[in-house]
Amino acid sequence: MRLVLFICLLCILSNTFAQEYRLNGVVRNSQGHPLSSASIQILSVKKVMISGEEGKFSLQHPAGNVEIEISYTGFKRFRESFNLQKDTTVYFFLESKVEQLDEVVVSSDRLLQAEQFKTTRMSTVNLTEKDITSIPVFGGEADLLKIIQLLPGVSKGVQGSTDLFVRGGAADQNLVLLDGAPVYNTGHLFGFLSVFNSDILQGVEYISGAFPAQYGGRLSSILNVNTKSTMSSHTEGQGSIGLLASRLMIRQPIIKNKLDIWVAGRRTYVDQVVKAVGQDLPYYFYDINAKVIFKPTLRDRIEVSHYSGEDKLNYRRQPQDTSARRRNISSNFTIANSSQTLLWKRQIQPNIHSALSLYRTNFNYTIQTGFEESRLFVHSSIEDVGGKYSLHWDSVGQVSITAGVESAHHKVSPNIIDTSGSIAELLQSSSTQAQTSLESSAFIQADGTWDQNWSWSAGFRLSSAIVRDKFYSNPEPRVAIRYKLSETLALKGSYSRMAQYLHRVSSAAVAFPTDIWYPVTKDVVPQTSDQLTLALQKRIPGMNVFISLEGYYKNMNDLIGYREGANLFLNTEFEKQLIQGKGTAYGLEVLIKKESGKLTGWISYTLSRSERQYDEVNNGLWFLSRYDRRHNGSVVMNYEFAKRWSFSAVFEFISGSRFTPIVGRYAVPANTLGGIQLIPVYATMNSVKLADTHRLDLGIKLKSKPEKKFQSEWFVGIYNVYNRAMPYGIVIQQNADGSYRYEQPGLFGLLPFVSYGFKF
Structure with missing residues (x-):
């Protein structure tokens, strides 16, 4: 009888430990603007994510302690732990690294190189307004x-x-x-x-x-x-x-x-x-x-x-x-x-x-x-x-x-x-x-x-x-x-x-x-x-x-x-x-x-x-x-x-760039009586470099x-x-x-x- 009770208790505890809840997160700056493409590390389950539209992300996480770290270029690294016992939505606010920060460009398609490193993305470059307007043209x-x-x-x-x-x-x-x-x-x-x-x-x-x-x-x-x-x-x-x-x-x-x-x-x-x-x-x-x-x-x-x-x-x-x-x-x-x-x-x-x-x-x-x-x-x-x-x-x-x-x-x-x-x-x-x-x-x-x-x-x-x-x-x-x-x-x-x-x-x-x-x-x-x-x-x-x-x-x-x-x-x-x-x-x-x-x-x-x-x-x-x-x-x-x-x-x-030079000419009869026309002869295609x-x-x-x-x-x-x-x-x-x-x-x-x- 004790063995049966022990097995039942073990099953209940196992089910409790296996319980998962959905964690919905929103990443914003201190003014409340969403930060898309922020790098999110869920340290408690060793998972890396990137925030999407409106700075949002979502995942299933086991009940219990959640340890999360969020980074975004130009902002201080954010780290927090909390206890997850139900489906929860959490807002995370990041502080800028400097008092006067240039306008941060926010876009669902913006993924700077530092964040790209953590994904499979390659052969990709992202530019901000500052990148475009700050150089001589x-x-x-x-x-x-x-x-x-x-x-x-x-x-x-x-x-x-x-x-x-x-x-x-x-x-x-x-x-x-x-x-x-x-x-x-x-x-x-x-x-x-x-x-x-x-x-x-x-x-x-x-x-x-x-x-x-x-x-x-x-x-x-x-x-x-x-x-x-x-x-x-x-x-x-x-x-x-x-x-x-x-x-x-x-x-x-x-x-x-x-x-x-x-x-x-x-x-x-x-x-x-x-x-x-x-x-x-x-x-x-x-x-x-x-x-x-x-x-x-x-x-x-x-x-x-x-x-x-x-x-x-x-x-x-x-x-x-x-x-x-x-x-x-x-x-x-x-x-x-x-x-x-x-x-x-x-x-x-x-x-x-x-x-x-x-x-x-x-x-x-x-x-x-x-x-x-x-x-x-x-x-x-x-x-x-x-x-x-x-x-x-x-x-x-x-x-x-x-x-x-x-x-x-x-x-x-x-x-x-x-x-x-x-x-x-x-x-x-x-x-x-x-x-x-x-x-x-x-x-x-x-x-x-x-x-x-x-x-x-x-x-x-x-x-x-x-x-x-x-x-x-x-x-x-x-x-x-x-x-x-x-x-x-x-x-x-x-x-x-x-x-x-x-x-x-x-x-x-x-x-x-x-x-x-x-x-x-x-x-x-x-x-x-x-x-x-x-x-x-x-x-x-x-x-x-x-x-x-x-x-x-x-x-x-x-x-x-x-x-x-x-x-x-x-x-x-x-x-x-x-x-x-x-x-x-x-x-x-x-x-x-x-x-x-x-x-x-x-x-x-x-x-x-x-x-x-x-x-x-x-x-x-x-x-x-x-x-x-x-x-x-x-x-x-x-x-x-x-x-x-x-x-x-x-x-x-x-x-x-390259071009094809003329290396000679040959004569052919022209439309006019007794006339000739010189036709150019070209070298190998694109054989000369400018x-x-x-x-x-x-x-x-x-x-x-x-x-x-x-x-x-x-x-x-x-x-x-x-x-x-x-x-x-x-x-x-x-x-x-x-x-x-x-x-x-x-x-x-x-x-x-x-x-x-x-x-x-």
Whole structure:
């Protein structure tokens, strides 16, 4: 009998000891703002987590003592123990490390390198508003894409362009998202400035490998840009006045902690300044951004975003001299971007979150030119309407799961050309038939741990595209693994497969806004890539330094190329000029990043090689890619040497791009009687490298006293300090003896800049 009672008592106690309760946590700063992506260590069960939406996290924990430690860059480490005897929600408030802390950027996608070290994430860099606005840039105008070009693995196309060439990929292989909507044209001023107003940025995530399954549609990288979405308790504003443009942003709470709205604008005014002194520069651009944030319930959050921007060039010449040599000329050139996004986030359960986004995005350009009775009209556009729905489960056992679906309808009008008058004899009116395609995908991603040393991530994405009577589908597996060698050293590896169903057709070696987007067809198949990455990551907590050494190998198939001698400019039958081939890219990347303290910034270096092969060109032999940049390095730093003063510097070095030289000529009969025509003979494709480029920029910033309600700052600096001409391209000139010489025109020598910023 005693034995029976003892066994019953043992069962009761065992059940008690095995009882688990749900712990829901919310991480906030001392002002009550949520801190997403905080690092959370549950020491009592040896589990590591990252806070998600609104700084929330959730897990099952055995009844009894809970020991938790929370860390977040710029804040004091938080540690607490308490007794858990029921399902509980706990709020954790972190204190800043310094009395006057710069604005902390809060975003669900923001995961700084120090926190990334504890996860399987790699090939990822996150930037804050301070990262973007604190370094010297062209014209004093802070520019996101110019910062991205300073990261490892990223090459610029030509000097001044906002195009990104990532790990041997092409410029169209990067998915750029603004609040979830794709951006097809990222540049203003013919690529010298990006379309992103730095005042509105909250979190920027750049991924070049180990892609999460929720991302797809491009081969080389993801740039996820999120605009400000935190609630404000009072009217706020900020802006700047620079040499190129001015910006202004106003945010206004309508209902405290319920309804918030902000509007931002940016415009160049060089045209107005030049006009005031009696000259004419008929070009300007503008951007308008707006966002409404609504929290109808504690569990729901709705965000409505809008963006529109245009570049306009309007040239008129109406001379008084009406002689044959001087006629009336008019030219209008317009480039337009716009997007609208609706995002609804809902907390279904403490550990289950959903997100539904709907978007529309449009990019188009129009050229109208008139000369005497001749007229030329050119138009091209692409419009997407799409949506995405995802569910995220925190801590299903030792695993977090994200799953969802997305779809986008693409409508592309590649080229519409209308001519009249004498120009019609040279270029006939024509149009490329509008193309539509439906691109869809389903995805699932799981992240978990085996023990305190091993963690893993596995995902699968099934993508497809329907165009006319053709159906394409691609399975895209993703996997990543992490092994903790020590508390400050980790080894990571990943494999990712990506597929791309849209291509950008370039009419020149330099990417202009007149390039057109084109979907897959029955003859143009999707591009695919397979990428392997291995990384060794080290963090030095006492110095707030993160070090990453990554090696990658990428194999690409069905890459878009062009037949030899192809002429794509104003060509409505350009598909006949397209070819598809293979590519490989491999390299080694180094990143040393310091994210907090008086001295912040990073050092990056990339050693890489990129090759292509097309059956139709170069005799079918492999050749180096045009943008094979063997060496690419940069140093970015910002030093706060006094309470109100800071000094910044950027140095970059990049190997020259490649081109194919003319090595000879041969004669063939010309159309004229007895005439001959000399046909150039080219060397091996891209066998000659242009000159290497390097540049140093310096800047100094003075801030107003921090206790003032109206904050202001002056930013003064020099772009290209030692006045080195930056090659923009190559020009082939023929000498009198018939030989050829090559010249590299340069852009932008030494350029001083000054800007005035304010915040209230």
